[in-house]
Amino acid sequence: MQRLATTITATLALAAIALQAQAQGADVPGVTNTEIKVGSFGPLTGPVYIYGKLTMNGVEVYFNKLNQAGGVHGRKLVLVREDDLCKPEGAIAAVKKLVHEHKVFAIIGGGCSNSTLAARPDIEKEHVPFHVFAAVADGIVDPPAPNIYTTQITASIESKAQIQWAIDKGAKKLAIIAQHDAWGRARYEPMIQDFKRRGIQVVADEEVTVDQNDGTAQALKLKAAGADAIMLLGYPKPAAVVIRDSIKIGYKPLWVGQTAIQDLPALQALIGINGALADFVSITTVPGHPDNPQYAEWRKLLKDTFPNDDLSVFNLMGIAAAEVFVKVLEAAGKDLTREKFLAAYNTIDNFKSSIYPGPITCKGGHKCNESPAFVKLENNNVVFAGTAALK
Amino acid sequence: MLMFSYLMATGLTTGAFYALVALGIVIVYKSTQVVNLAHGELFMVGGMLAYTCHVMAGVPYLPSLLLAVAGAFVVGILTERVAYRSVLKHGLASVLVATIGVSFVLKGIGRYIWGGKGDYLAFPPIVSPEPLQFGNIMIMSQQLVVLLAVIMVMAALGLFFKRTRAGKWMQATASNPRAARLCGLRIERIYMYTFAVGAAVAGAAGVLMAPLTHLYPDVGFVLFIKGMAAAVLGGLTSIPGAVLGGVLLGLAEQLAAGYLHSSIQDVVAFLVIMFALIFLPTGLLGVRGLRKV
Numbered sequence: 001m002q003r004l005a006t007t008i009t010a011t012l013a014l015a016a017i018a019l020q021a022q023a024q025g026a027d028v029p030g031v032t033n034t035e036i037k038v039g040s041f042g043p044l045t046g047p048v049y050i051y052g053k054l055t056m057n058g059v060e061v062y063f064n065k066l067n068q069a070g071g072v073h074g075r076k077l078v079l080v081r082e083d084d085l086c087k088p089e090g091a092i093a094a095v096k097k098l099v100h101e102h103k104v105f106a107i108i109g110g111g112c113s114n115s116t117l118a119a120r121p122d123i124e125k126e127h128v129p130f131h132v133f134a135a136v137a138d139g140i141v142d143p144p145a146p147n148i149y150t151t152q153i154t155a156s157i158e159s160k161a162q163i164q165w166a167i168d169k170g171a172k173k174l175a176i177i178a179q180h181d182a183w184g185r186a187r188y189e190p191m192i193q194d195f196k197r198r199g200i201q202v203v204a205d206e207e208v209t210v211d212q213n214d215g216t217a218q219a220l221k222l223k224a225a226g227a228d229a230i231m232l233l234g235y236p237k238p239a240a241v242v243i244r245d246s247i248k249i250g251y252k253p254l255w256v257g258q259t260a261i262q263d264l265p266a267l268q269a270l271i272g273i274n275g276a277l278a279d280f281v282s283i284t285t286v287p288g289h290p291d292n293p294q295y296a297e298w299r300k301l302l303k304d305t306f307p308n309d310d311l312s313v314f315n316l317m318g319i320a321a322a323e324v325f326v327k328v329l330e331a332a333g334k335d336l337t338r339e340k341f342l343a344a345y346n347t348i349d350n351f352k353s354s355i356y357p358g359p360i361t362c363k364g365g366h367k368c369n370e371s372p373a374f375v376k377l378e379n380n381n382v383v384f385a386g387t388a389a390l391k
Numbered sequence: 392m393l394m395f396s397y398l399m400a401t402g403l404t405t406g407a408f409y410a411l412v413a414l415g416i417v418i419v420y421k422s423t424q425v426v427n428l429a430h431g432e433l434f435m436v437g438g439m440l441a442y443t444c445h446v447m448a449g450v451p452y453l454p455s456l457l458l459a460v461a462g463a464f465v466v467g468i469l470t471e472r473v474a475y476r477s478v479l480k481h482g483l484a485s486v487l488v489a490t491i492g493v494s495f496v497l498k499g500i501g502r503y504i505w506g507g508k509g510d511y512l513a514f515p516p517i518v519s520p521e522p523l524q525f526g527n528i529m530i531m532s533q534q535l536v537v538l539l540a541v542i543m544v545m546a547a548l549g550l551f552f553k554r555t556r557a558g559k560w561m562q563a564t565a566s567n568p569r570a571a572r573l574c575g576l577r578i579e580r581i582y583m584y585t586f587a588v589g590a591a592v593a594g595a596a597g598v599l600m601a602p603l604t605h606l607y608p609d610v611g612f613v614l615f616i617k618g619m620a621a622a623v624l625g626g627l628t629s630i631p632g633a634v635l636g637g638v639l640l641g642l643a644e645q646l647a648a649g650y651l652h653s654s655i656q657d658v659v660a661f662l663v664i665m666f667a668l669i670f671l672p673t674g675l676l677g678v679r680g681l682r683k684v
Contacts, residue, residue, distance in 0.1 A: 047607075047608075047609040050510045207652070209656070211657075213408065213603060213604050214401055214405045216401040217398060218653050235511075245401075248522045248529045266510075270511055270605055272516060314510075
């Protein structure tokens with residue numbers, strides 16, 4: 001009789017615990033005992049789909065690998081994607097859909113700066129944790145919002161680092177060539193401010209467009225201004241065109257690029273002239289080229305899941321962001337809530353990511369990646385060129 | 392003076408780009424009175440097919456070029472059969488709208504097939520990538536290839552429309568489809584071959600220009616706008632006009648960027664279209680349609 005009573009009591013206790021756990025899981029959006037639903041938004045279609053689709057593919061590959069190893073505290077991660085078309089209205093709709101329809105626990109995403117900026121008020125209002133994986137505009141995390149963190153180096157940090165690098169290398173006449181779209185202005189304006197702060201007058205300020213097919217006029221004007229270092233704020237195509245046409249007219253300044261043109265072998269291939277990047281450095285998100293042996297495992301995992309993809313910097317950006325995101329999830333513990341998750345960002349202090357070149361620190365700030373590293377091309381290999389100590 | 396020489400030389404070679412695109416637009420318009428708004432995407436398809444053959448599969452350049460042109464020709468036939476023929480009976484405006492749809496479909500296919508290969512795909516040049524010296528200026532050798540191709544395509548098309556029966560059928564169909572039908576011409580078939588020839592020219596342009604424009608699913612749009620500006624300026628029905636328009640547009644862009652500001656460079660094409668539509672509605676070498684009453 002006593003044994004029966006003990007068994008019933010134990011069963012009831014276990015059932016109560018299970019029900020409580022289930023109830024607890026039900027209270028937290030997107031979290032059950034077996035899975036955590038994570039949302040993502042960014043361009044999946046349209047001209048700049050690479051910043052969304054390919055980065056999300058990277059996140060998914062990381063999640064898949066983690067899920068095969070048992071997940072986070074026994075819960076599998078499920079990625080839900082929404083296409084924002086790189087448009088403000090698209091991002092606002094995507095966030096609303098992720099929060100209210102898919103009821104995700106958190107969001108890891110933000111492919112385009114302007115659309116992510118537009119979605120920020122809704123993300124703040126919904127209190128959904130948001131981890132930025134690609135967008136670089138400072139306004140996404142500055143002024144800080146309690147639920148938004150980024151592991152991407154922001155535009156202002158990159159722009160300052162570009163100037164610092166040129167000055168450190170002894171450049172006296174600095175010039176800018178920039179795209180003036182939303183992406184370009186997010187970098188151009190902080191760069192102009194930093195030039196003013198330093199009391200430097202640029203000798204030339206030229207413009208390129210994303211579909212530029214010839215940069216001779218720009219190259220001629222930069223050369224005529226006598227610029228010895230050029231801050232290049234453009235995508236790979238305009239960057240390749242301007243460098244190619246500078247070489248064509250016999251002009252070889254120091255080129256200082258940023259993360260949009262960090263895939264140096266790809267840039268070299270676009271320019272097509274041997275030794276074209278002899279005087280070129282770029283800020284990097286990823287210290288090595290995607291073809292390097294260190295990424296062999298990711299290359300294979302990506303191919304298994306997305307046979308059309310060749311591992312790219314964008315995939316690696318997703319993998320790198322996902323690695324930190326998961327680190328925070330682990331630190332938040334088994335009894336997961338959004339509050340615990342956001343608090344866990346404070347435990348990320350000097351985290352050595354397997355992909356980001358510098359340490360990741362979210363403790364005390366929302367810009368977790370403030371270590372711009374530079375790479376250059378030597379014998380067609382991407383090598384570490386140094387860092388710029390921001391002043 | 393050196394700057395002026397460079398700007399003129401670059402204007403000429405860039406103008407050849409636009410002329411090559413404009414030629415394809417003119418062929419289709421000359422025969423069907425339709426501006427094929429998917430022309431830029433056919434350019435992209437040609438370039439991507441050549442990339443698949445040459446870079447991915449290792450097929451030599453010339454067979455890759457021919458395969459890409461043939462592939463674009465087939466895509467031209469398919470688009471006419473699937474998208475344009477069924478709406479032709481509702482008028483040319485319906486066909487125009489259908490070309491917009493085809494443009495989006497081709498871009499989507501491009502992103503699906505080649506979208507994961509990187510942001511911009513590099514295509515190796517047919518000739519040395521090093522620039523060549525002419526007097527005191529340097530020109531990219533691939534740009535000279537495009538210039539040569541423009542001259543060849545223009546000459547071939549001129550002969551085709553003046554000397555061949557098929558060319559004359561196309562012009563007759565464009566001039567008066569009903570009369571052409573009464574004369575026994577199968578105008579649906581002529582339209583089909585017109586779109587296919589236009590696509591083949593776009594495909595050839597895609598391959599020849601790929602080392603300079605690079606390849607990505609959206610490469611065609613801006614080139615289409617530039618090609619359209621060149622065609623409107625030169626006269627939408629004139630093959631030499633397309634070439635003249637292309638060269639003038641290239642020169643205008645370079646001079647504006649060199650002597651005014653680089654921010655104006657891309658605006659020039661739109662200004663040219665507006666200028667031509669207001670002051671030169673038939674273009675520089677276009678023919679005003681005459682109708683006897």
